[in-house]
Structure formats: C-alpha cells, structure tokens
Amino acid sequence: MSRGGRTNRRFVIIGQKASASGDFLPFDVPGTSGRLDVLLRCVRAALLWSHGIRAGVVVYLVLGGGPRAPRVVRIEGSAARFVRPDERSLATLATKILASRADEIAAGFVEIRAGIAVSRGGLETVFDDLGDATLYVLDEAATDIRDVPESGLDDTAFFLGDHLGFEEANRAWLESRGARAISVGPRSLHAEDAITVVLNEIDRHDARRGMISPVS
Numbered sequence: 488m489s490r491g492g493r494t495n496r497r498f499v500i501i502g503q504k505a506s507a508s509g510d511f512l513p514f515d516v517p518g519t520s521g522r523l524d525v526l527l528r529c530v531r532a533a534l535l536w537s538h539g540i541r542a543g544v545v546v547y548l549v550l551g552g553g554p555r556a557p558r559v560v561r562i563e564g565s566a567a568r569f570v571r572p573d574e575r576s577l578a579t580l581a582t583k584i585l586a587s588r589a590d591e592i593a594a595g596f597v598e599i600r601a602g603i604a605v606s607r608g609g610l611e612t613v614f615d616d617l618g619d620a621t622l623y624v625l626d627e628a629a630t631d632i633r634d635v636p637e638s639g640l641d642d643t644a645f646f647l648g649d650h651l652g653f654e655e656a657n658r659a660w661l662e663s664r665g666a667r668a669i670s671v672g673p674r675s676l677h678a679e680d681a682i683t684v685v686l687n688e689i690d691r692h693d694a695r696r697g698m699i700s701p702v703s
C-alpha cells in the first residue's frame with residue numbers, strides 16, 4: 488500500500504454518544520453504538536485515498552458514550568496497517584481496539600496495534616498530543632476555507648462534530664484555545680464528506696507547490 492504526504496494534518500471527530508467500550512452489535516453498528524459508524528466513515532475519508540493511505544494524516548476519535556467514556560482512539564496514517572475502506576472491517580477493528588484495557592493502567596496513548604492507540608480522557612487528551620498545530624473548528628456557518636492563507640493549511644488540526652454537531656461547551660473550549668471556525672461550503676454536509684472536501688483543498692494546495700503529482 489502506498490503512503491502519500493507528510494505527517495502534519497490531523498482530524499479530530501467528536502462522537503457525543505459514540506461507544507467507548509466496543510460492546511455494540513457488528514451487524515447493527517448505527518443502531519447500537521451511539522453512531523460510531525459516523526466516526527468510522529470519517530476514518531476512511533481522512534486516511535484512505537484510492538491507491539493507499541495518507542501518511543501525513545492522524546485521526547482522533549473522541550468517544551463520549553457508554554460506560555468507559557470518555558476515551559480517544561488515535562490512528563496514525565504513517566504506521567497503521569490493515570485499515571480497510573469498508574465499514575464492516577472498520578467496525579471489527581474498532582471492537583478489537585476498544586476491548587483493550589491497557590489504557591486503564593497506563594497514562595496517555597497506549598498502542599494496541601501498529602499505529603493505533605487508545606487513551607482515557609476526552610478533548611484535553613487530544614489537545615496535549617497536537618503540538619503547535621493551527622486549530623480549526625469545521626463549522627457550516629464560518630469563514631470559507633478558501634479565504635485561509637495557504638500557509639495556514641500546512642500544520643493543522645481540524646475538529647468536527649458528529650451527526651449531532653458540537654456541544655456548546657466543547658465549541659467554547661476549542662475557541663478558548665485559539666481554534667478558528669472555518670467552512671467548506673454553504674451546505675451542512677456529513678462529517679466524512681466535510682473531511683473529503685478539506686483534504687481536496689489541501690491536496691490542491693500541495694499539488695500547486697509540486698508536493699504531489701496529479702496521478703500519485
């Protein structure tokens with residue numbers, strides 16, 4: 488599998504009720520997991536392109552539902568293996584990762600499989616992992632991403648809500664830490680589609696600078 492890009496774009500998807508325990512039914516993920524399926528589609532959109540995996544992307548799933556919440560799953564494109572595009576495989580992978588109890592005894596992110604780690608905690612856990620990334624909240628009603636100076640797209644973390652959007656407390660918390668709201672267009676999209684549009688803007692930006700070729 489080919490791996491394109493640099494490790495500098497991060498997507499943080501906040502699942503208000505998404506299961507942190509993995510005890511959902513694999514044949515009914517939407518109905519039994521607090522809509523973890525929404526987050527799994529975001530994993531595909533953020534990490535996979537048609538010929539491989541984006542080495543430059545890290546995905547964080549913030550899981551706010553069920554008895555073991557809050558927890559965060561981190562998937563690093565540079566190191567993850569066996570990330571497949573179909574939801575069934577992604578749900579199986581999530582079940583295995585979330586069944587681990589390693590994060591109950593260790594602090595911070597604990598790698599469960601190559602490139603895939605889990606941690607106790609919520610948004611603050613993610614924040615501690617982001618370094619100096621420029622922070623953006625993806626928001627339908629905000630400034631257009633095309634009005635962001637291109638240099639502002641180089642080392643970034645994008646925060647997204649799930650099908651329920653953002654809780655006001657989380658929005659306020661992100662804003663208090665300097666996150667800027669940006670939009671990818673005038674319609675409210677599914678979260679995974681908003682990620683696809685963001686990455687398309689970034690790919691075009693990188694292609695203009697000769698960092699990727701049109702067919703790579």
Ligand SMILES: C[S@@+](CC[C@H](N)C(=O)[O-])C[C@H]1O[C@@H](n2cnc3c(N)ncnc32)[C@H](O)[C@@H]1O
Nearest residue numbers: 625626627647648652670671672675676678681
């Ligand atoms: C399905 S939408 C949330 C809809 C929810 N009913 C609401 O009113 O907030 C899921 C997430 O995708 C992102 N999103 C959707 N459309 C977007 C757009 N046009 N621009 C930027 N982000 C968008 C936002 O982060 C949003 O919270």
